[in-house]
Amino acid sequence: MSFDYDLFVIGGGSGGVRAARIAASEGGARVALAEESRMGGTCVIRGCVPKKLMVFASAYPDAVTDARAYGWDATVGGFDWPHFRASLDRELDRLEAAYRSGLTGAGVAIFDARATLADAHTVRLASGETVTAKHILIATGGRPFVPDFPGCELARTSDDVFRMESLPARMLVVGGGYIASEFACILHGLGVDVCQFYRGAQILRGFDDEARGHVASAMQDRGITIKCGTDVIRLEKTEGGIRVISTDGSDREFDAVLYATGRRPNTAGLGLEALGIELGRNGQIPVDDWSQTAVPSIYAVGDVTDRINLTPMAIREGHAFADTVFRGEARKADHELVASAVFTQPELGSVGLTEEAAREQEPIEVYAAAFRPMQSMFAGRPDRVLMKLIVSARTRKVLGCHIVAPNAGEMIQLAAIAVKMGATKEDFDRTVAVHPTMAEELVTLRKPVRTA
Structure with a gap:
């Protein structure tokens, strides 16, 4: 059977881009990639990269305070969020262009459209066009999850933080994982009055107990209010902001509420179930050690498989897939002892x-x-x-x-x-x-x- 491409990748994040580029440039494959949003995916556009730049920005007040202690005549004024956001947007534009350039330079055809599965070898684009491929790789990443409760539509997610028109004076961060804890620290460092709710006993579940207790104490010493064993009952819009009614009996108003209560694999509507690929409990795509699904022609890498949800792991999985299928070097991604x-x-x-x-x-x-x-x-x-x-x-x-x-x-x-x-x-x-x-x-x- 003749196919339009040897490989069609759905998703332009780190894992999908690495697989496409290696398969094309080093494996000699005819490759196409579809991305419905911005090239670079979660990490580059709305995750690791902009977050780390915000971490850097939030650390300068402490640096200036230390400078004075060391003898410098140093002061820090107010934080100019519009200036920072404009610079951030330019940097993300640069990175997106670099990702595109890397793909086109390797000979990868790019479709700026949502793609879904029509069958085991056919991809349907949002335009209605269909494309066939010998192999299909799903690398659509994850998406923020907000539970359903009264007023949930008033909550923001981590994706929204980078697009805020202005910084709120008071923000509630809901969640105890690394995303919630990181943004609590970032926003506090930028001058926001931050309160963090977590329904569990201690933030950063899954990390070493002593280490996460150390982090929590340090955050509180800095002025972040952490309320464990606490969850939101409902949110109500008020004239001055958002009223938060919580399980600890408190009733407090904030200017914004950020929900960082986990992410889910971005698999909705892809057409996987119709092909016999039964999704996991959280919507993840089950794969074997070679990132292959129950349908032999379809593979998946990155957060969409819900193995280790880290960008470098997605890159390793994508590279191992391309080496195995297109370069004749059978290689599994190593998920042991990942820092x-x-x-x-x-x-x-x-x-x-x-x-x-x-x-x-x-x-x-x-x-x-x-x-x-x-x-x-x-x-x-x-x-x-x-x-x-x-x-x-x-x-x-x-x-x-x-x-x-x-x-x-x-x-x-x-x-x-x-x-x-x-x-x-x-x-x-x-x-x-x-x-x-x-x-x-x-x-x-x-x-x-x-x-x-």
């Missing part, structure tokens, strides 16, 4: 097992140190950082590393290499410290603080 960072203030970097998961698996030793870092201590700020290693009592391998500190994301990237290689505690001990740094604590932790 992550939460860009709160302070940041949280993590790789491997939490203390809680590790002690359920085997006997462990826990090495940890919490201390005031040199830079902020000199400036008179009470900030504390945490360095923590989880070690197997039997093999001596470092099973997990957790860092709460400024630039923890940068540190955990390097620590992850050692953990991925199977380094032991003695390997860390043999490494000479770089002094004076925060990270030197990782190689100077001599005695366990506890065993389990």
Whole structure:
């Protein structure tokens, strides 16, 4: 059978773009890609990149305060949100153009349209045009989820934050995951009065308990109100903003409410069920280790599969797919020991097992140190950082590393290499410290603080 393309990719995010580019430029495949929104997907357009730029912007008041403590005649005025947003828009335009250029340079045909599945080898575009392909890759990512409750239409999502015309004076952030916690810190740093609701016992569920408790305490010390065990009952529009009635009995008005209560795979209306692909509980596409669905010609990568929802993981999955199917190099994406960072203030970097998961698996030793870092201590700020290693009592391998500190994301990237290689505690001990740094604590932790 003759097909229009060897590969048709639905979704122009990081995973889909990587798969398309590698299949075309290195695999010699005829490739097309359809994207209904902006090229670059969640990470580039409404996720990691703009969020991290907002993190940078929100950190300058502390930097100026520290500068004064160090002897500089420094002041910080008000934050100019329209100026920042205009600069942000220009940067996102630049990145989108770079993504497009990379695809067209590799010979990928681009369709700026929504695409759905007509059958196992046919894609239907919003224009009504149909295109056939030997292989189809779904890489449509995820979308913010807002539960159904009275007044839910008044809530904003993380996608909306980057498009705000002005910064609200008072904002409620609902959710306890990394997106909610990051935006609580960002908005607070930009001068917004922030309150965060989370229905669970502690924010950042899934991360090491000690580390997430450290982050929560630091956020509260900075002036963010965190109310755990609390959820919204209803939202009501008022003359001055939004009235929030919550489960703890409080009744308070905010200028805006941001819901960051999780994301869902973006699979609605794609036509997968009609082809015999039964979606998972959250709408995710079930795939095997090769990212192949129950229909042999259809594959899926990235957040739409709900495996590890991180941009670098989507890129790895897309690349592995292209290598396997089009370059003759059978390769699975490795989902073990994937490092992550939460860009709160302070940041949280993590790789491997939490203390809680590790002690359920085997006997462990826990090495940890919490201390005031040199830079902020000199400036008179009470900030504390945490360095923590989880070690197997039997093999001596470092099973997990957790860092709460400024630039923890940068540190955990390097620590992850050692953990991925199977380094032991003695390997860390043999490494000479770089002094004076925060990270030197990782190689100077001599005695366990506890065993389990």
